[in-house]
Structures are given as structure tokens and as C-alpha cells.
Amino acid sequence: MLESLEVSLAERSYPIHIGRDLGTSLRRCVAADLADGRKLAVITDASVAREQAAFVEHAFGDLPVLVLPSGESTKAFHHLEHCANFLAEVGLDRGGRIFALGGGVIGDLAGFAAASFYRGIGFYQIPTTLLAMVDSSVGGKTGINLTAGKNLVGAFHQPLCVFADLDTLLSLPKREFNAGMAEVIKHGLLADEELFTLLESGPRLEASSEDLPAIIRRNCGIKAGVVSADEREESGQGGRALLNLGHTFGHAIEAVAGYGTYLHGEAIAIGLVLACQFSERLGNIDSATVDRAVPLLQKYDLPVRLRKPLPLDSLLAAVRKDKKSRAGSLRFVALEKIGKAVTVVGIEPGLLEELFVGVGAAQ
Ligand SMILES: NC(=O)c1ccc[n+]([C@@H]2O[C@H](COP(=O)([O-])OP(=O)(O)OC[C@H]3O[C@@H](n4cnc5c(N)ncnc54)[C@H](O)[C@@H]3O)[C@@H](O)[C@H]2O)c1
Ligand SMILES: O=C(O)C(=O)C[C@@H](O)[C@H](O)[C@H](O)COP(=O)(O)O
Numbered sequence: 001m002l003e004s005l006e007v008s009l010a011e012r013s014y015p016i017h018i019g020r021d022l023g024t025s026l027r028r029c030v031a032a033d034l035a036d037g038r039k040l041a042v043i044t045d046a047s048v049a050r051e052q053a054a055f056v057e058h059a060f061g062d063l064p065v066l067v068l069p070s071g072e073s074t075k076a077f078h079h080l081e082h083c084a085n086f087l088a089e090v091g092l093d094r095g096g097r098i099f100a101l102g103g104g105v106i107g108d109l110a111g112f113a114a115a116s117f118y119r120g121i122g123f124y125q126i127p128t129t130l131l132a133m134v135d136s137s138v139g140g141k142t143g144i145n146l147t148a149g150k151n152l153v154g155a156f157h158q159p160l161c162v163f164a165d166l167d168t169l170l171s172l173p174k175r176e177f178n179a180g181m182a183e184v185i186k187h188g189l190l191a192d193e194e195l196f197t198l199l200e201s202g203p204r205l206e207a208s209s210e211d212l213p214a215i216i217r218r219n220c221g222i223k224a225g226v227v228s229a230d231e232r233e234e235s236g237q238g239g240r241a242l243l244n245l246g247h248t249f250g251h252a253i254e255a256v257a258g259y260g261t262y263l264h265g266e267a268i269a270i271g272l273v274l275a276c277q278f279s280e281r282l283g284n285i286d287s288a289t290v291d292r293a294v295p296l297l298q299k300y301d302l303p304v305r306l307r308k309p310l311p312l313d314s315l316l317a318a319v320r321k322d323k324k325s326r327a328g329s330l331r332f333v334a335l336e337k338i339g340k341a342v343t344v345v346g347i348e349p350g351l352l353e354e355l356f357v358g359v360g361a362a363q
């Protein structure tokens with residue numbers, strides 16, 4: 001084990017273990033649960049089951065495994081039903097526990113299955129993408145998408161523990177690794193100027209980079225701190241909503257383009273550009289700051305404008321479904337400077353349209 005840190009949430013506190021060869025630790029965790037008489041099951045996807053077959057065998061032995069299709073379209077009602085039927089068939093009861101093994105899609109879906117099966121059972125997050133290690137496995141947001149918008153149905157349900165095994169990243173496609181870097185850059189922008197500067201000046205990170213464990217740890221620390229202070233995004237100002245920097249725009253792009261067209265991190269990259277431009281229009285940051293964010297995203301081959309035009313009306317309709325809205329007013333996350341974000345209520349008429357058209361939306 002390289003390192004452990006804690007998400008502090010009173011009786012729901014849990015550790016995040018970051019290391020290599022965590023299969024052995026997981027095996028111990030499985031053995032302890034089985035010795036307690038618990039029924040256990042693994043939920044994963046086809047690419048993870050194929051690429052990490054040896055890890056699955058080593059960590060989970062004979063446990064029942066549900067293998068779902070890979071990709072964003074799996075975060076849907078029919079797959080939630082699929083998970084619930086599987087859990088019932090393999091005989092999990094209220095003491096049962098799920099191992100969510102995969103990226104954010106599996107973490108969010110299996111986490112929601114855990115939140116709802118028998119009105120709530122325990123689950124472990126075993127993130128196997130960079131994005132899941134630095135973001136989705138921590139904090140307890142679980143859920144699925146609707147055609148109308150991302151993550152519109154779900155629950156807050158914290159995992160019992162997170163096991164992030166860096167070795168699993170070695171089989172992750174580069175495009176997926178880079179998508180995870182969008183959330184890393186987001187964390188730098190909203191909470192950690194030094195991280196942002198390190199990313200700018202350092203070599204391009206990859207799965208085997210020596211610096212990667214420290215970067216993952218730093219990101220988990222940022223997320224754990226925000227979540228510990230505002231678990232359910234209830235703070236009127238700031239709080240957990242700040243982790244949504246770029247997401248009001250990015251989620252709209254994902255839904256309108258069709259889930260999976262843009263990877264989540266890719267849509268968020270465009271969303272971050274829009275959030276920076278929005279912040280500039282508010283007078284919070286200057287154009288030189290926007291001009292630092294764009295090349296950092298491009299360093300990881302992330303898109304900074306739409307690949308093909310999307311209809312503006314549909315993007316605006318999707319933005320109106322954003323869960324941060326209150327009393328009919330949209331709430332955005334903006335930058336005050338690199339390393340500090342704030343929430344802003346409302347938007348000047350016409351500005352949203354102008355910003356979307358600026359990244360290639362079709363009027
Ligand atoms: N709950 C949260 O707080 C939170 C935070 C950020 C993102 N999310 C959600 O996470 C999702 C995106 O997660 P993601 O980017 O991890 O996508 P993902 O789960 O779809 O995984 C990306 C792809 O990589 C494959 N893969 C995963 N691990 C692999 C490995 N080790 N080797 C080879 N292939 C592997 C998967 O099969 C998939 O095809 C989105 O739905 C997003 O909304 C949730
Ligand atoms: O954990 C959070 O809070 C986040 O906002 C992290 C985001 O990166 C993530 O994409 C999350 O799923 C967005 O949640 P939502 O509440 O906007 O659906």
C-alpha cells in the first residue's frame with residue numbers, strides 16, 4: 001500500500017487506499033466479509049473483465065460476477081434492473097456487499113444498486129480508471145442518466161472503502177486516461193493553484209508516470225475535503241457544488257450529443273473552457289487566465305470546442321435541467337482566480353447562447 005487517506009463523515013467515514021498490487025488487500029477484505037457470513041458480489045464491465053481478468057481472479061476468486069457492457073449508455077434504468085435481479089438471484093440479503101470494479105460508470109451504477117437494493121446495502125469502490133480514482137469513487141454520488149440529462153436519478157450513498165490499484169491503469173486506453181485528466185485539471189482550477197502550475201510545467205502524465213500516485217493522492221485529498229464539509233451539496237454558497245465546475249455546460253453536451261459520443265472528461269474539458277470564459281465575462285479573471293487553461297487541456301488531447309455543431313436550443317434545454325438550479329434560477333460555478341471557485345446565481349440574458357455558439361453550437 002502506498003498511502004491511505006480518510007473521507008471524514010462521522011459514522012460514514014471511510015478510507016481511500018492508493019497503491020499497487022491491492023489484489024491481496026482486497027482478497028483479505030473478501031475473506032473477512034465471508035467469515036462474517038456476508039454474501040458478496042462483483043459488478044464490472046466487459047473491458048475491465050477482459051483486461052483485468054487476472055486481478056479479478058486473484059482478488060475475488062469464486063465470487064459471483066456480473067459483467068455489463070462497457071460505456072456511458074450502461075448508466076441506465078434497464079441496467080439498474082439488471083443489477084438488482086442479479087443481486088437477488090445470487091442471494092444477497094441486507095448484510096450483502098457489492099464490489100464496484102471499474103470506472104465511473106460502474107461505480108455510479110453499482111453504487112446506486114447498493115443504495116437501493118433492500119433499501120441499501122454496503123459497497124466497495126474499486127476504481128480502475130484515472131477519472132474514477134481521482135473523482136467518482138470518492139464522495140458517494142451514485143446514479144444513472146435519463147435522456148433528459150445526466151445523473152438525474154440517484155442517491156448519496158457512501159462506499160465502505162475505496163481501493164485504488166494503480167497497476168490497473170496500465171491497461172487503460174490513452175483516450176480514457178486523458179479524460180480523467182480533465183477532472184484533475186478541474187481540481188487545480190477550483191481548489192489548488194499549485195497543482196495547476198505543476199500540471200502546466202511538468203511532463204505530460206501517463207499511467208506509468210512516477211508522479212502519478214502523488215497526483216492521485218492530492219486529488220483525492222481535495223475531493224475528500226470538500227465532501228467532508230458538505231456531503232450532500234446542501235451549502236447555499238460554495239461547498240460541494242464547486243466540484244461541478246464546467247459540469248453545467250459539460251453535462252448538457254454529453255446528453256445532447258448522445259451518451260458516449262463525448263467521454264465525460266472530454267465534455268467537461270469543453271465545459272471548463274466555457275466556465276473560464278464565463279468567469280472572464282463576469283470580470284473575475286482575465287483572458288490570460290483563460291489562455292492558461294486551454295493549452296493545459298490540449299496537452300492531454302482534450303477537446304476545447306465541439307467536434308461537430310450541436311443544436312443550441314437542445315443545449316439550452318439540457319442546461320435548464322441542471323440539479324444546481326434553485327427557485328427557477330440557474331446556478332453556475334465560476335472562477336475567482338485559478339485555485340478558487342465560487343457559485344453564481346443567474347446569467348446575463350444572451351450570454352449562455354453566446355458562449356455555446358463560441359465553442360461551435362449551431363443556432
Ligand atoms: N460519482 C461521481 O462523483 C462522479 C464523478 C465524476 C464522474 N462521474 C461519472 O463517471 C462516468 C465516467 O467514468 P469513466 O471516465 O471512468 O468512464 P467508464 O466507467 O465508462 O470507463 C471508461 C472506459 O474504460 C474502460 N476501462 C475501465 N477500466 C479499465 C482498465 N483498467 N483497463 C482497460 N479499460 C478499462 C471501461 O470499460 C470503459 O470502456 C460518467 O458517467 C460520469 O458522470 C461520477
Ligand atoms: O462529486 C461531485 O460533487 C461532483 O460534482 C464531481 C463531478 O465530477 C461528477 O461528474 C459528478 O457526477 C457530478 O454530479 P452531479 O451532481 O452534477 O450529477
Ligand SMILES: [Zn+2]
Binds near residue numbers: 135183247264
Ligand atoms: Zn465530472
